[in-house]
Amino acid sequence: MQTKLKIIALMLGAAGLASHAVQAQEKVVIGYISDLSGLYADLEGKGGATAIQMAIDDMGGKVLGQPVEVLSVDHQNKPDIAASKAREWIDTAGATMIFAGTNSGVALATAKVAQEKKRVFFTNGAATSALTNAQCSPYTVHYAYDTVALAKSTGGAVVDTGGKSWFFLTADYAFGHALEADTAKVVKAKGGSVVGTVRAPLNASDFSSFLLQAQNSKAQVLGLANAGGDFINSMKASKEFGIDKSMKIAGLLVFLTDVKSLGLPATQGLLHTTSWYWDADDESRKWAARYEAKTKNKPTDIQAADYSATMAYLKAVEAVKSTDADKVMAHLKKTPINDFYAKGVIRPDGRMVHDMLLAEVKKPSESKGPWDLLKIVKKVPGDQVYTTKEESTCALWK
Amino acid sequence: MPALLSQLLLGLVNGSFYAILSLGLAVIFGLLNVINFAHGALFMMGAVLSWMAMNYFNVNYWVMLVAAPLVVGLFGVLIERLLLRWIYKLDHLYGLLLTLGLTLLIEGGFRSVYGVSGLAYNTPEALSGGTNLGFMFLPNYRAWVVVASLVVCFATWYAIEKTRLGAYLRAGTENPRLVEAFGVNVPLMVTLTYGFGVALAAFAGVLAAPVIQISPLMGQNLIIIVFAVVVIGGMGSIMGAILTGLGLGVIEGLTKVFYPEASATVVFVIMVVVLLIRPAGLFGSEK
Numbered sequence A: 001m002q003t004k005l006k007i008i009a010l011m012l013g014a015a016g017l018a019s020h021a022v023q024a025q026e027k028v029v030i031g032y033i034s035d036l037s038g039l040y041a042d043l044e045g046k047g048g049a050t051a052i053q054m055a056i057d058d059m060g061g062k063v064l065g066q067p068v069e070v071l072s073v074d075h076q077n078k079p080d081i082a083a084s085k086a087r088e089w090i091d092t093a094g095a096t097m098i099f100a101g102t103n104s105g106v107a108l109a110t111a112k113v114a115q116e117k118k119r120v121f122f123t124n125g126a127a128t129s130a131l132t133n134a135q136c137s138p139y140t141v142h143y144a145y146d147t148v149a150l151a152k153s154t155g156g157a158v159v160d161t162g163g164k165s166w167f168f169l170t171a172d173y174a175f176g177h178a179l180e181a182d183t184a185k186v187v188k189a190k191g192g193s194v195v196g197t198v199r200a201p202l203n204a205s206d207f208s209s210f211l212l213q214a215q216n217s218k219a220q221v222l223g224l225a226n227a228g229g230d231f232i233n234s235m236k237a238s239k240e241f242g243i244d245k246s247m248k249i250a251g252l253l254v255f256l257t258d259v260k261s262l263g264l265p266a267t268q269g270l271l272h273t274t275s276w277y278w279d280a281d282d283e284s285r286k287w288a289a290r291y292e293a294k295t296k297n298k299p300t301d302i303q304a305a306d307y308s309a310t311m312a313y314l315k316a317v318e319a320v321k322s323t324d325a326d327k328v329m330a331h332l333k334k335t336p337i338n339d340f341y342a343k344g345v346i347r348p349d350g351r352m353v354h355d356m357l358l359a360e361v362k363k364p365s366e367s368k369g370p371w372d373l374l375k376i377v378k379k380v381p382g383d384q385v386y387t388t389k390e391e392s393t394c395a396l397w398k
Numbered sequence B: 001m002p003a004l005l006s007q008l009l010l011g012l013v014n015g016s017f018y019a020i021l022s023l024g025l026a027v028i029f030g031l032l033n034v035i036n037f038a039h040g041a042l043f044m045m046g047a048v049l050s051w052m053a054m055n056y057f058n059v060n061y062w063v064m065l066v067a068a069p070l071v072v073g074l075f076g077v078l079i080e081r082l083l084l085r086w087i088y089k090l091d092h093l094y095g096l097l098l099t100l101g102l103t104l105l106i107e108g109g110f111r112s113v114y115g116v117s118g119l120a121y122n123t124p125e126a127l128s129g130g131t132n133l134g135f136m137f138l139p140n141y142r143a144w145v146v147v148a149s150l151v152v153c154f155a156t157w158y159a160i161e162k163t164r165l166g167a168y169l170r171a172g173t174e175n176p177r178l179v180e181a182f183g184v185n186v187p188l189m190v191t192l193t194y195g196f197g198v199a200l201a202a203f204a205g206v207l208a209a210p211v212i213q214i215s216p217l218m219g220q221n222l223i224i225i226v227f228a229v230v231v232i233g234g235m236g237s238i239m240g241a242i243l244t245g246l247g248l249g250v251i252e253g254l255t256k257v258f259y260p261e262a263s264a265t266v267v268f269v270i271m272v273v274v275l276l277i278r279p280a281g282l283f284g285s286e287k
Helices: A002-023 A044-056 A077-091 A104-117 A147-160 A176-188 A209-214 A227-242 A256-262 A282-295 A301-320 A327-332 B002-032 B041-056 B059-080 B092-116 B140-161 B164-174 B174-183 B186-208 B218-233 B238-258 B267-277
Strands: A029-036 A071-075 A097-100 A122-124 A141-142 A166-170 A194-201 A221-225 A248-251 A271-274 A343-346 A354-360 A376-379 B130-132 B137-139
Touching: A002 A221, A029 A044, A029 A077, A029 A248, A029 A301, A029 B218, A044 A071, A044 A282, A044 A301, A077 A097, A077 A104, A077 A227, A077 A327, A097 A104, A097 A301, A104 A122, A104 A141, A104 A176, A104 B041, A122 A327, A141 B218, A147 A176, A147 A248, A147 A354, A147 A376, A166 A176, A166 A209, A166 A327, A166 B137, A176 A221, A194 A227, A209 A227, A209 A376, A209 B002, A227 A248, A227 A256, A248 A271, A282 A301, B002 B041, B002 B140, B002 B164, B002 B186, B002 B218, B002 B238, B041 B059, B041 B092, B041 B186, B041 B218, B059 B186, B092 B218, B130 B140, B137 B140, B140 B164, B140 B186, B140 B238, B164 B174, B174 B186, B218 B238
Parallel strands: A029 A071, A029 A097, A097 A122, A122 A141, A166 A194, A166 A221, A221 A248
Antiparallel strands: A271 A354, A354 A376, B130 B137
């Protein structure tokens, strides 16, 4: 009797071990790091997490036979919080992919962690072109847009309409510096000049003093190299101080939520570049309606990019039957992206190249709904706006 | 030179906000010994209430200048009665923690309803447009902010330092038992004082509504600077808070001209220097 029990116990144990061995398949764990409560929270924030979950649900909730897990944290615009959380998730929670967005400083820091630990790293919302240039990494995919695309598209368009002398109001950190530098390059290449620049601390609430310096410079164009809450407050103050009467205002990074918050009277005619607009075509409208049903707001281009990027990543994992970063990255770089968000490819340097949209804010009389805010002036082809091979200093793309 | 003058003027505008907010904080700390971290959130409530009144009930700015402080002041009285009175006897830090928790609640609540991009509030008709002063174009509204703040600040200072009611308040903080023995209702005075400090914050909020985008974050950015202002001026000194607020607004404005990158930190550098030389603050006295 004793021996029989022992044998049964041993067999059950062996069966348990065997099934454990079969279950040691790879599980996709996505780490989502974004600004959930600060000045950029409306651009991606909780909506981004919703978009990612929509992509997971559309893939059936499971990849490689296992449910996909999403971890999220608020980076509070602090690169050290983001980097340490990414590290913790990779080391202890089995994170296979990190999404770090809406703050260039955060993205740069997290990209380094992802490179060190060999995990796939996507960023939407962070703009600095350095992510696929001077600081490129084999594991980084810069998906939505970058400062070079914004500079060439918006900067180029404004110079073409006669804005030759520029004054920059810049957010004093990685993103602002990159955007200012890239736009200045475009302006000078087209025969314009940069009259002056002032660096404002991130999240300053009062821009009146900086704007006054801009006005005194007598430049033709005021280039706003900031975003989110900073852009909103500087735009509002520009109107108040009558700056829009003597200078042309170029919003170098503007989102749907910024325009909605400021209202059409304050932003009409503002020319800017976006990577996607909900009302651009039927496919986009359909997805935007799904998103709106969940969040009561139309999506920004970053939130749409989050969905698209997640789908691309999950499909890649399914295709190579593994979460190994090298295999997934190789697949991503040879598979074109083709969905409502973009028709594009991921280049060897990690840059996702796709067409951008030059948009103008509608006049109040032209708008027929609470989110009917922009009209698309033209589509700017992807190969014209991103860093070219000659300009790139990334070792992966030589 | 003209550029400098215009920056000084702008600095004065910011300084007026600092002055009103630090006045409320100084009143509450000086008379109640409570570090009211919720001041920023209450400032934001004043602004949001004005927006709601305009948006849902079509109530204009001028009415809200009086109504918002009253409503938020009442809310402040509720906070004092229900929450703060239990912790007076404890260490100051408990007051800080409690009001910090309140801040997170209030700001989080507004954020989940309205997001962070903010709500637009238009400048009232009578104050829109601006005057060309020659060296700069000054929006009329900003000039009004300076005037309104100065009037309210000095009225408050006068009330506290020169009237009998103010004398009771000051005596009540120094020695509540003795003042109560004279038949003055000290707890009621304390409650009303907190309500008044809160009303000052809400008043600043209404003033700020057309200037800064109304968002849950608007209080956060200001409150830290205002705390520094109160510390520099001397905790509990009313005139100190007013003068320091105005002065620091001007200094910050000048920093924005000469070295803008430091404009967010210059106030704290000054705070460190002042604390090293005069720990009780510029106008304060050792308690």
